[in-house]
Amino acid sequence: MTTLEPNRTATASEVVATRSTGTKATRAIGIAAVVAMTWLLLFALVFSPADVNQGDSVRLMYIHLPTIWVAYLSFIVSAIASGMYLFTKKHSLGWDRMAGASSEIGVIFVGLTLIVGMLWGRLTWGVFWQWDARLTTTALLFVTYIGYLAVRRLDGSHHQRAKRSAVIGLLGVLLLPLVHWSVRIWRSLHQEATILNTDLDAEIDGIMFFSILVGLVAFSLLYVWLMLHRTRVMAMEDLLDDRGLDLALAERRAEGGVR
Amino acid sequence: MIAFFEDAGFIVTSYVVTFAAIGAIAWRLVRTGRKLGKQVPDDEKYWT
Numbered sequence: 605m606t607t608l609e610p611n612r613t614a615t616a617s618e619v620v621a622t623r624s625t626g627t628k629a630t631r632a633i634g635i636a637a638v639v640a641m642t643w644l645l646l647f648a649l650v651f652s653p654a655d656v657n658q659g660d661s662v663r664l665m666y667i668h669l670p671t672i673w674v675a676y677l678s679f680i681v682s683a684i685a686s687g688m689y690l691f692t693k694k695h696s697l698g699w700d701r702m703a704g705a706s707s708e709i710g711v712i713f714v715g716l717t718l719i720v721g722m723l724w725g726r727l728t729w730g731v732f733w734q735w736d737a738r739l740t741t742t743a744l745l746f747v748t749y750i751g752y753l754a755v756r757r758l759d760g761s762h763h764q765r766a767k768r769s770a771v772i773g774l775l776g777v778l779l780l781p782l783v784h785w786s787v788r789i790w791r792s793l794h795q796e797a798t799i800l801n802t803d804l805d806a807e808i809d810g811i812m813f814f815s816i817l818v819g820l821v822a823f824s825l826l827y828v829w830l831m832l833h834r835t836r837v838m839a840m841e842d843l844l845d846d847r848g849l850d851l852a853l854a855e856r857r858a859e860g861g862v863r
Numbered sequence: 864m865i866a867f868f869e870d871a872g873f874i875v876t877s878y879v880v881t882f883a884a885i886g887a888i889a890w891r892l893v894r895t896g897r898k899l900g901k902q903v904p905d906d907e908k909y910w911t
Contacts (some may be wrong), residue, residue: 620904623897623911641882649878660868667881716884720877727870826885833892836910840899843907 614635619741625836633829640822647815655812662726664720666815670823672717672742676784677827678710679749679777686773689766697842698835700766703773705834709827714746729793732858741783748776762842 648666655662685703689695721739722732733739752772756765782789787796808816868874905911 620906622900623905624893624900625910626893627910649874654868659870660874661870663868663874664877669875671881694884712884712888716881718865719880723873723877727873824872830889830892832910833889836908837892837896837899839909840896840903843903844899 606747619848625833625840627832630829633825637822637825637829640818640825644815644819644822647811647818652811652815653809658728661724662812664724664727665812666819668717668720668724669816670819671713671720673820674823674827675710675713675745676711677824678706678779679745679773680778681831682706682773683777686770690770690774695763695766697762697766698839700762700770701835701838701842702831703766704753704756704772705831705838707749707769707773708834709830711746711749711753712856713823714742714749716740718746725793727858734793736794737786737792738794741779741786745776745779745783748772748779752776762845780802 614841622763630797644666648663652666653662682703685699685706687698689699689703692699718739725734725739726732752769755772758765758768760768786792787794900908
């Protein structure tokens with residue numbers, strides 16, 4: 605309201621609506637993410653050596669691993685936010701929006717993981733797809749969260765949407781241990797975890813390990829940036845939804861009054 | 864540099880798909896934010 609001329613009050617048509625979802629913080633995180641991505645590209649495609657066994661195809665690991673990391677992170681955050689919505693007294697829709705935004709990001713990144721994984725599979729196994737334990741469970745995770753997003757689009761109030769999707773968010777996250785340890789539980793073509801293996805010893809060369817870390821930092825920054833923007837967009841969508849509903853109700857009441 | 868990689872096509876395709884998808888999503892998000900931002904008063908945006 606401060607942008608109006610002095611000695612004037614704002615009328616409805618002069619309400620200030622100039623700010624988008626960006627703030628100083630999001631701009632700083634965005635710039636940091638771009639810088640980190642540039643470093644990732646340099647390390648992944650230039651500085652990092654080819655692998656003794658896999659050759660240059662190992663360079664796919666520097667995006668394959670960060671994308672699934674963001675997907676795991678997204679679904680864990682979504683489950684925590686879903687729990688916070690369901691089990692706190694306030695039942696704040698802010699938690700619901702956080703869960704929804706995080707799941708959307710997770711679905712995108714699982715999708716990217718599958719695409720890059722298929723291309724990597726073609727290079728190392730000779731086929732794009734195998735009904736292998738890791739690939740199958742990852743595809744199941746992808747489909748489950750597409751279902752979660754579909755449920756969010758069902759008709760109903762914001763709180764109905766929040767309750768339905770929170771239950772699925774809490775159940776869906778149970779797939780993560782299955783996906784992660786599928787290579788141990790079943791015999792699998794997919795290699796075991798490079799960093800997060802059960803022995804907690806990274807079996808990887810120094811510069812390759814550093815390149816992976818750069819990727820994890822870059823993609824984590826990207827996740828935070830996407831989350832901030834998406835939750836703000838969702839907040840505005842909900843607000844406009846409510847306003848549309850209020851307007852429709854007011855019109856109905858006015859019609860009723862006339863009659 | 865990339866042209867000298869073995870299997871450069873698969874590697875480049877993977878990077879292009881990943882970064883193009885990220886770029887498209889980020890661009891769409893910012894654009895939607897700007898569009899909706901014009902319809903919602905600033906004092907109702909909790910981040911302002």
